[in-house]
Every structure is written in structure tokens, then in C-alpha cells.
Amino acid sequence: MPSSSFIVLLSLLFVGGVADAQSEVLATLPGARRIELAPDDARPASEIVISANVSTGLFFDSVLLRDGIELEGRDRFSLVDVGQTTLRLVPSPLVTAGEQFRLVVRFQDGAAPRSATFLLRAHPANAEPLVEVYRGRRTIETYQQEAREVRDALVRCQQERARLMAEHDAPAGLAGLISTKALDEHGVAGRVVTKDVAQSAGNVLRVAIVRSYRSSTGVAVEIHLAVNSGAQPWVGKGAMLRTKAGVELKVLRLWQEHPISTGEVGRVVVEAEASAAAAAQGAFSLKLWEEDGPRSLTLTNVTFP
Template sequence: MPSSSFVVLLGVLLASGVSVAQSEAAASLPGVRRVELTPDDALSVPEIAISAGLSTTFLFDSGLKRDEVELEGRDRFSLVDEGQATLRLVPSARLTVGERLRLVVRFRDGAAPASASFLLRVHPAKAEPLVEVYRDMRTLETYQQEAREVRAQLVQCQGDVARLLAEQSVPGGLAGLVSSGVLDENGVTGRVVTKDIVQAVGNANALEAASVKSYRSATGVAVEIKLKVKAGAPPWVAKGATLRGKAGAELNVLRLWQQRPIAIGEFGLVVVEADATTEAAQGAFSLKLWEEDGPRTITLGNVTFP
């Protein structure tokens, strides 16, 4: 559909309401989760995040008894692939957000610990893609890799803190947008994408996007959704958001802002802001919003930016 370019004072919009929601996590879950098993921690049960349609793979350093893998709710997984020392899980949409399922694996060699238990927690949008499980001593290389990952996370946290501190010192309104470097000579471009959006059928009875607008600045993107709550007892408050491209890569969500809690039958404004270069903002994205510890989510496909 045709798009129009105009300067949008998005910063004024974000400052004009009460922030009732913050992003649950600015980035995706870590690429590798490492679990070390010892004979005396049999009662310790690690919790692993899984999500519908996303793959979680367990990689063990010992062979498994493939016919003795116990997976609660196995029939509600789209894929359960048991290998010699691997286990790949892809949950289906039949799982409920917040649900916890028990997974037990047993090892072939009979050494202690003879088995390992995990608690799979269903997240609305995020999953731990790779879980490495060690029974023996880990190699030096794995510790070095883990240290590198911790340092990278620390650098990201330091950057987030610096950005938040810088935001506290800039003026509001248009002056704030200019001083922050968000505006270039093209300003902020906007596009109404309501008619292009594909809303997931499974959410049709709970939430409805009445209008969707997308924006792009020199440093990032934003999506403005006018949301209606159609079903559910308590007012709906957004807890987290993801913006995922077709290749599966996620944009770094910086802010999730909501005008007010949305009661049944009412409309409310939700804004999602993310880091993105002009190149990274190309193509169609899937936007997912979810509430805290609740089943009501909304997924909007084919979100594009100017």
C-alpha cells in the first residue's frame, strides 16, 4: 500500500502517557545454556525456557537410553527428536503459556548421576535454543567461551546503562529527538500498515489490532498498535515483545510502552521501539506481544517499515 513520509514526534508521544509496561528482555535468550551435573545434586532441577514453534536442543556429553526419555505432554510437541546424545524439542501451540513440564533422561553407561531432570517452562515468545549438559569435567575451551559470553553481556548491559543515563540528560520534545541523533535530514518516516497485517488466528478471540502504524528513524524503528481486548477477566497489560524477521533474527527491543491497562471492550495504545539500521529494518517482521503469566498474546505478521 502507498506510504507517506512525515516527521513524527514519537518522543512526545512516549512521554505523554504513563509507562505501565517495560520490555521483559531487551535481547534474545543466551545462545548456549550450560548445565553441570554432579552425583550429589540429584534434587536440583534446572528450568529451561521453551516456546511454541521454536527449537530447543539438549546436547549431552554422555550417551542416552533413547527408549527411556520421559517427556510430560509429549503429544503436544510438534517434534521430539531423540539422538544418541542429543534431544531436540519443538513445542506446539497446544502448550499453555506459563505451563511447566517435566523432562527426565537416563544415561547408558550407568555412572552417577544415572539420570537428569529438567523443568520445561513455556514462554510466550522466547526459548533457549541450545542446552549443553555435562556429567564429566568440562573442557577449558567451554569455560573460555562462557567467559567471552559473560563479557559480551556485560558490555551490552554497560551500553544499556549509558543509554538510559544519556536519556535522562536530554530535553523533551523535538529538541530531545534532535539531540539524541534519532533524526536525520529525513526526520522520522511513518506508514499505516493495518491492511497489510496478518493476525494469528489463534489470538482472534482475545485481542484485536484495530490499527497498526510503523515508523523508522535514523537509528531505530517503532510500531504503534491500537489494541482492543475482546476476552479475558483482568485488564490486559503488555509484559514483553519480540520483533522477529523471516530468517528468525530478532531486533533488539528497547522499550515497550502502553498508554494504560486495557479492559475488555476497550481500546488502548501500545508502542514497541527497537534498535535497527536501515538495512536491518528491511523486509517483513512478526511482532508478538504477551502479558505477564497469562495466556493472552497477540502475533502480527507482515509488519514492514518505511
């Protein structure tokens, strides 16, 4: 869905007095995660991933009891907007990776289940933007949409498997770049962008050198990092490359030379897919994070040759 259409959709959902429109959209939101509640409420709390300064919207098929919303650490959220059948949450910048908050919602009609409990887990970047919650029977449209998404996911897995097998069978060095069509007659372009990028305040990692590269099939960013004195060794787990408009490139791999300890500089390489030249034009933000830890790195104004 184009970003402009997505913004319009969210605006419609959170404007008061459109309960009927919300119910229709609830059945067909593409890409939304679905949670089904059992009548006996015996299942454990469903986990929902949130991120600081990123909106997460919960859409219910039943009217909420607005006074019955309980949110642990409510002061840690910049916005808690309760609608008739919607709940929008925006964690504040103070929320760090690994933090957890208990959320309880109650329903107005008193039918089973009368309430639902969720566990909100903070992540540096992977917030879930849309979550649908069902108490009753789902419409046929939602099952059809879910089947389409499963098929799409299967196709992506097959494509990824084919790519990995091709890389496994490819030779190393320049021959490997040629065989995978990453190298053409124009070669691979590189650029030192250390002075151009900006590092967000509060990062525990210090950037020494940043280089960007472009091939015929993708882009890569090479970062030389140092850990602040006294900190534990840092190992990157995930990465995200996003344009100012919010469009993300598909990250293919995150490679790290070794765990980065105090007093040394380590090298991290992020590679992303960008087969079309226009796919990686303009400035990007790059975010790196560690596994199950609060320490992350954000660089802005990353450009490619």
C-alpha cells in the same frame, strides 16, 4: 552466527552416526546455555524455556539411555527426537504460555548422576534453542567460551547503561530527539499499516490501528488494541520483532498507555534498534505477550517506511 551456518550446524548434530562430531561441537557451541549436574543429584530440577513450534536442542556429554526418557505430556510435542547424546524437542501449537512439563533423562553408563530432571516451562517466544548438559569435567574450551560470553554481556550492559543515562539527561520533545540523534534532516517517517498486517488466528486481542515509524536510529510500531468481551485486563510484558529469515531486532522498550480492559482501546508502542537503513527492510512479525500469562498477540507483514 549466520542463520545458514546455524541450520547446517543443527543438521549435523541430529544426523545419526556422528557421535564423535557431536562431542567436539558440544564443547564450543556459542551462545548455548550450560547446565552442570551434581554427582549427588541433590539440586532442584533445572528449568528450560520452550515455545510452541520452536525447536529446543539438549546436548549431553554422555550417552543417553534412549528407553529411559520420560516426558510429561509427550502428546503435546510435535517432535521428540532422541539421539545418542542429543534430545530435540518441538512443542506443538497447542502448548500455551505458562504450561510446565517434567522431563527425565537417564544415562547409559550408570555413573553418577544416573539421571537428570528438567522442568520445561512454555513461553510465547523466548524458547532456549541450545542447552548443554554436563555430568563430568568440562573442557577448557567451554570455560573460555563462557568467559568470552560474560565479557560480551558486560559490554552490552555498559552500552545499555550509557544509552539510558544519555536518554535520562536528554531534554523532552523535539530537542530530545535531536540530542539523541534520532532526528536528522530527514525527520521521522510514519505509515499506517493497519490493512497490510495480518493477525494470527486465536489471538485474544483485537487490533484497531497499526502505525509504523522510522527514525535515523530505530523503528517503532504503535498498536491500538482491544480485549475480547469478558476477558481480564491485559498488560504487555515483552515484545519481539523478527524478519522472515529469523533475524531479530533489538527491542529497546515496550510502552503501554494503560491496562487494556473490555470495552476500551489501549495503545502499545514497541521501539527497536535499527541504526542502518537496511536493518529494518522487508516484512517483520511482531509478537507481544503478557507476564506469566497465556495471552499473546502475533502480527505478520509489519513493514516500516
